[in-house]
Amino acid sequence: MIAYDLVIVGGGPAGLAAAVSAKENGVDSILILERENRLGGILNQCIHNGFGLHTFQEELTGTEYAYRYIQKVKELGIDYKVSAFVTDINVQKQITAAVRGEGLLEVQANAIILAMGCRERSRGALNIAGTRPAGIFSAGTAQYFVNVLGIMPGKEVVILGSGDIGLIMARRMTLEGAHVKCVAEILPKSGGLQRNIVQCLEDYDIPLRLSHTVIEIHGEKRLTGVTLAAVDEKLKSIPGTEEYIPCDTLLLSVGLIPENELTRQLPVTMLPETKGPKVDAGMQTDLPGVFACGNVVRVYDLVDNVSAAAVVAGRSAAEYLRE
Amino acid sequence: MVNCMRDVIIIGAGVVGASVARALSAYQADVLVLEKECEMCMGTSKANSALVHAGFDAKPGSRKAEFNVSGSRMMEQLCRELDVPYSRDGALVLAFSEEEKGVLQELYDRGVKNGVNEMEILDAEAVKSLEPHVSDRVAGALYAGSAALVCPFLLTTALCENAYVNGVEFAFEEEVTGIEKMTDASGKVAGYQIQTPKASYQARCVINCAGVYADTLHNMVSSRKYHITPVRGEYCLLDRSEGGLVQHTLFRVPSAKGKGVLVTRTVHGNILLGPTAEPGNDKESTATTAKGLERVLAETKDMVNDIDVGKVITSFAGLRAHEDGGDFVIGVAEDAPCFYDALGIESPGLSAAPAIGCFLAELVSGENGFAKKPSEDFHPYRKGIPAFARMSNEERNDVIRSNPAYGNIICRCEEITEGEILEAIRRPLGARTLDGIKRRVRAGMGRCQSGFCMPKLTEILARELGQELTDITKSGEGSRILEKESRRKSDDSI
Numbered sequence: 001m002i003a004y005d006l007v008i009v010g011g012g013p014a015g016l017a018a019a020v021s022a023k024e025n026g027v028d029s030i031l032i033l034e035r036e037n038r039l040g041g042i043l044n045q046c047i048h049n050g051f052g053l054h055t056f057q058e059e060l061t062g063t064e065y066a067y068r069y070i071q072k073v074k075e076l077g078i079d080y081k082v083s084a085f086v087t088d089i090n091v092q093k094q095i096t097a098a099v100r101g102e103g104l105l106e107v108q109a110n111a112i113i114l115a116m117g118c119r120e121r122s123r124g125a126l127n128i129a130g131t132r133p134a135g136i137f138s139a140g141t142a143q144y145f146v147n148v149l150g151i152m153p154g155k156e157v158v159i160l161g162s163g164d165i166g167l168i169m170a171r172r173m174t175l176e177g178a179h180v181k182c183v184a185e186i187l188p189k190s191g192g193l194q195r196n197i198v199q200c201l202e203d204y205d206i207p208l209r210l211s212h213t214v215i216e217i218h219g220e221k222r223l224t225g226v227t228l229a230a231v232d233e234k235l236k237s238i239p240g241t242e243e244y245i246p247c248d249t250l251l252l253s254v255g256l257i258p259e260n261e262l263t264r265q266l267p268v269t270m271l272p273e274t275k276g277p278k279v280d281a282g283m284q285t286d287l288p289g290v291f292a293c294g295n296v297v298r299v300y301d302l303v304d305n306v307s308a309a310a311v312v313a314g315r316s317a318a319e320y321l322r323e
Numbered sequence: 324m325v326n327c328m329r330d331v332i333i334i335g336a337g338v339v340g341a342s343v344a345r346a347l348s349a350y351q352a353d354v355l356v357l358e359k360e361c362e363m364c365m366g367t368s369k370a371n372s373a374l375v376h377a378g379f380d381a382k383p384g385s386r387k388a389e390f391n392v393s394g395s396r397m398m399e400q401l402c403r404e405l406d407v408p409y410s411r412d413g414a415l416v417l418a419f420s421e422e423e424k425g426v427l428q429e430l431y432d433r434g435v436k437n438g439v440n441e442m443e444i445l446d447a448e449a450v451k452s453l454e455p456h457v458s459d460r461v462a463g464a465l466y467a468g469s470a471a472l473v474c475p476f477l478l479t480t481a482l483c484e485n486a487y488v489n490g491v492e493f494a495f496e497e498e499v500t501g502i503e504k505m506t507d508a509s510g511k512v513a514g515y516q517i518q519t520p521k522a523s524y525q526a527r528c529v530i531n532c533a534g535v536y537a538d539t540l541h542n543m544v545s546s547r548k549y550h551i552t553p554v555r556g557e558y559c560l561l562d563r564s565e566g567g568l569v570q571h572t573l574f575r576v577p578s579a580k581g582k583g584v585l586v587t588r589t590v591h592g593n594i595l596l597g598p599t600a601e602p603g604n605d606k607e608s609t610a611t612t613a614k615g616l617e618r619v620l621a622e623t624k625d626m627v628n629d630i631d632v633g634k635v636i637t638s639f640a641g642l643r644a645h646e647d648g649g650d651f652v653i654g655v656a657e658d659a660p661c662f663y664d665a666l667g668i669e670s671p672g673l674s675a676a677p678a679i680g681c682f683l684a685e686l687v688s689g690e691n692g693f694a695k696k697p698s699e700d701f702h703p704y705r706k707g708i709p710a711f712a713r714m715s716n717e718e719r720n721d722v723i724r725s726n727p728a729y730g731n732i733i734c735r736c737e738e739i740t741e742g743e744i745l746e747a748i749r750r751p752l753g754a755r756t757l758d759g760i761k762r763r764v765r766a767g768m769g770r771c772q773s774g775f776c777m778p779k780l781t782e783i784l785a786r787e788l789g790q791e792l793t794d795i796t797k798s799g800e801g802s803r804i805l806e807k808e809s810r811r812k813s814d815d816s817i
């Protein structure tokens with residue numbers, strides 16, 4: 001077992017900004033644990049711009065935004081370990097991570113910052129009827145395929161859900177030569193940022209079908225189409241409005257859920273509204289010495305706000321460690 | 324292409340064909356399994372309630388009763404030999420009225436006739452103390468202690484692996500489209516000629532384990548015609564976080580409308596709700612329907628409180644192979660010597676499979692003079708793929724040090740490592756598709772339903788199989804994950 005004053009779980013923008021903030025507030029012994037093979041979190045696949053307007057007063061891509069923080073972490077000499085998947089955490093603030101090629105890493109911490117981000121809701125969670133073919137992706141997975149692996153998931157695309165990732169992927173898929181037939185949103189209003197609706201849909205003439213949802217999936221092996229229907233105020237589909245749309249790809253952008261598997265191993269109060277831990281103004285949970293920031297607390301629209309909350313978490317952790 | 328004459332060809336690599344293959348691999352015979360899909364366990368055996376039924380349901384004296392009870396007695400030992408998850412949780416048949424309580428006694432008596440042990444009729448209070456989430460309207464229940472849970476994917480896969488290790492050959496993507504009797508000079512049946520789109524095979528014996536298609540194959544060689552109706556059953560699966568909802572498998576007293584839905588844990592700790600029962604005529608249609616899923620949720624909520632619809636992680640459907648006669652048809656076809664059927668194997672077919680396998684292996688070997696292999700030539704044991712998620716910290720440390728790939732967690736929901744995935748691909752009859760990996764090691768079976776691990780699984784499969792990323796499929800031909808002519812290709816050509 002090794003020891004650190006502060007262990008940060010997750011090396012996305014929240015974890016990175018929290019580390020920098022804690023260091024700047026006087027904590028010297030910090031370890032960031034990140035399960036991917038590089039720091040940066042979800043930003044590593046966000047090659048579009050729109051990040052950093054608040055934090056840096058300039059418009060950066062997600063990867064550039066992450067790079068600035070990664071550089072800072074390196075400059076400040078903060079320890080980090082990648083390919084380190086935290087599997088267990090306990091009330092004594094002991095953390096266990098599986099490290100690729102090395103074995104288990106056990107760390108005793110005096111304070112912990114949880115910054116595990118969030119995950120996308122899947123098709124299953126929507127319980128859409130129909131077949132279970134290939135060709136259905138969460139928008140973030142499709143983004144990884146296109147932006148990181150450089151491979152298109154399909155050509156004729158329907159997007160369900162108008163969250164920001166869905167909107168951004170509508171534009172991305174179009175730029176890569178796919179035909180995005182529509183973005184369907186069950187609510188009467190899009191959940192995405194206005195600028196994304198303009199820049200990602202309207203500029204490309206992609207129809208946004210509000211108060212519509214996919215009620216059935218077709219195709220045995222690969223997706224061949226979806227049935228779209230209008231919904232009433234109770235979000236129930238209206239008989240007679242069904243419309244078959246042939247497509248080979250369905251992207252789901254139907255919400256993000258904070259990734260709190262680890263948090264649930266601790267006696268920490270969780271809020272049903274946010275699906276994240278309850279935190280005070282200093283981003284401390286109700287277990288003293290355990291802090292949380294970023295999408296693990298609640299889903300943020302803007303990474304700048306994540307960084308701002310992470311700064312608070314880092315500072316509070318430093319104060320806690322001083323006491 | 325015509326292949327040489329084999330002793331036995333088994334058609335179908337579901338749990339029944341796999342059980343027959345494994346049992347026959349203890350005999351001196353050369354056996355080939357033909358399966359139309361690209362892997363084993365892609366038919367009904369992958370979409371069912373995964374229960375080892377105690378055996379009080381079937382009519383006394385029926386084939387179903389006989390094979391259910393004997394199969395379920397064999398299951399635990401078989402799962403031990405093959406290292407397949409099995410858990411004897413017991414079952415409760417819930418009665419919600421005085422009238423239904425009367426039926427409990429009938430079920431009990433039928434169970435006794437069928438040879439089922441460990442049954443007891445419980446009053447409402449006893450039921451509530453065993454299962455606090457059961458609706459307060461419960462009036463009593465039949466308890467059956469021998470009911471168990473099994474993993475149908477791993478069982479089928481393990482049976483095939485073990486059969487293969489013991490010398491059985493498998494040919495996938497071989498759909499039997501024709502079977503003809505071959506006669507000798509005296510006009511006696513000397514074997515069968517079996518046609519697939521790719522090849523022609525000959526065998527002295529054929530064992531028909533083709534699930535919902537067993538009628539079609541049987542009818543090619545026999546004038547005694549059978550007819551199978553696919554009866555669809557839809558399910559919803561809940562997150563493992565809900566695993567504590569029930570401790571036993573909960574059925575309802577069967578009504579005029581049928582057996583009704585059940586609520587059960589799975590061996591992996593999820594909760595399974597369903598199935599419906601809708602007869603149809605499409606033998607491929609395993610689509611779920613909005614109506615069906617609604618029914619599943621409404622009817623299970625009527626039995627059990629605190630079912631959280633928000634915890635559904637997936638839904639699916641399977642097809643029961645219902646023969647018009649309503650019973651299993653097991654044995655040699657009347658007018659086709661050496662053509663054996665396992666036909667109409669609907670529920671409790673999974674429970675019965677071990678017994679069907681042994682019965683047919685003995686029958687076929689007896690009639691055709693295949694001797695038992697000397698015991699040193701038959702290896703009944705198989706080791707499962709060690710699961711990182713269920714290891715202690717010491718074991719985790721050891722396994723990562725000896726195999727670094729175990730330190731790389733790929734499926735974060737189920738904590739499945741690259742080490743397990745590689746093993747699933749590299750084993751005999753290894754995984755060739757994303758679904759194949761999922762059935763063997765559960766990567767992608769968790770709450771994010773492979774949202775996160777799909778790209779990584781695709782990369783690992785492509786690397787291991789020496790294929791392009793764009794060649795990788797979800798479930799075989801026609802189910803590519805990615806666009807074949809991708810940007811990467813065109814970039815390269817610039």
Ligand SMILES: Cc1cc2nc3c(=O)[nH]c(=O)nc-3n(C[C@H](O)[C@H](O)[C@H](O)COP(=O)(O)OP(=O)(O)OC[C@H]3O[C@@H](n4cnc5c(N)ncnc54)[C@H](O)[C@@H]3O)c2cc1C
Pocket residue numbers: 009010011012013014015033034035036040041042043046048049050051052084085086087115116117118140143164165168259262293294295296300301302303304306
């Ligand atoms: C597709 C997409 C597009 C977006 N577009 C914009 C935009 O245009 N503008 C904008 O301002 N914002 C945008 N955002 C929002 C912003 O990127 C997120 O709010 C931000 O990335 C959240 O930061 P985080 O650190 O909380 O989470 P993440 O970036 O998800 O980082 C969490 C990290 O924790 C790691 N982790 C999790 N569990 C473990 C564990 N058990 N062990 C070790 N490590 C673990 C993860 O691997 C990950 O690296 C976008 C987000 C997405 C997903």
Ligand SMILES: Cc1cc2nc3c(=O)[nH]c(=O)nc-3n(C[C@H](O)[C@H](O)[C@H](O)COP(=O)(O)OP(=O)(O)OC[C@H]3O[C@@H](n4cnc5c(N)ncnc54)[C@H](O)[C@@H]3O)c2cc1C
Pocket residue numbers: 334335336337338339340341357358359360363364365366367368369370371372373374375376497498499500532533534535536537540554555556557598641642643644668669670671672673674675
């Ligand atoms: C909703 C539902 C719930 C159930 N619950 C239970 C339960 O809890 N307990 C229980 O004991 N039983 C249960 N059953 C029954 C059990 O699942 C089946 O009896 C069992 O899986 C049947 O196995 P099989 O090998 O006969 O069929 P399958 O698994 O369908 O295998 C048949 C195989 O043959 C192949 N095939 C078909 N035609 C050809 C051809 N022409 N050429 C080559 N290959 C071919 C198919 O591809 C398939 O792989 C349930 C069934 C359903 C549908």
